[in-house]
Amino acid sequence: MxxxxxxxxxxxxxxxxxxxxxxxxxxxAPTGPVITCGTPGAPGTLLTRACVEVTGNQVRFYGIAATTHSGWQPQQVGFTVSGTVVGGAPIAPINPTVLVQAGTTSVGSIVTTAPCGSTVSGSFSVNQWGWPPSTAAVSAVVSC
The missing domain is CATH 4.10.910 (30s ribosomal protein s13; domain 2)
Incomplete structure (x- = not known):
């Protein structure tokens, strides 16, 4: 071929x-997925980063949580992951609760398709009662 x-x-x-x-x-044609991560959210107990992975016209929104304290003890933490295709129908956010170990943890996965050339935006935040907010955002172009 x-x-x-x-x-x-x-x-x-x-x-x-x-x-x-x-x-x-x-x-x-792209040889594999293109991953774009935005700037980290506000520093706190966890550092959040929103990411989007684009393969062709398939898009996956997710977040990365990174511990910021050396004495971190594994614990369940609630998050919100959301994504949109600019100009498209709304995509329902997800609210996973994840066991966060020391280091970095990948959180959530929203998969959708988007037209070539469109812009997608995602956000990732801590959704845990009593914790300071830490929201991160990302945008990318679906370049197929």
Missing amino acids: KSLAAVAVAAATLAALATGQEAVAAPT
């Missing part, structure tokens, strides 16, 4: 050169 694509690109380049036109490279 790759050799057919290479032949097609070579033929197009030769045809462009013969007519004096500028050759244009064929678009290449």
Whole structure:
């Protein structure tokens, strides 16, 4: 399959050169997911970061929680993960409660599809009674 694509690109380049036109490279498909994480939320007991993973037109919203204290003891923590396709129908947020170990923990997963060229936005926050808020946000373009 790759050799057919290479032949097609070579033929197009030769045809462009013969007519004096500028050759244009064929678009290449992404080789894997593109992950974008936003800036961390307000510092607190946990540092939050919202992330979006794009593979083709499939989008996954999730968060990363990182402990900030060396004496952290594993505990259950509530979070909210949300995502939107700008201009699209609302996506219901999720509110997982996760056992957070010392270090970093991936939290939640909302998967949807989005049109190529659209912008997606996500947010991730601590949703635990008595804890200070720490909300993080991220935006990315679905470039297919």
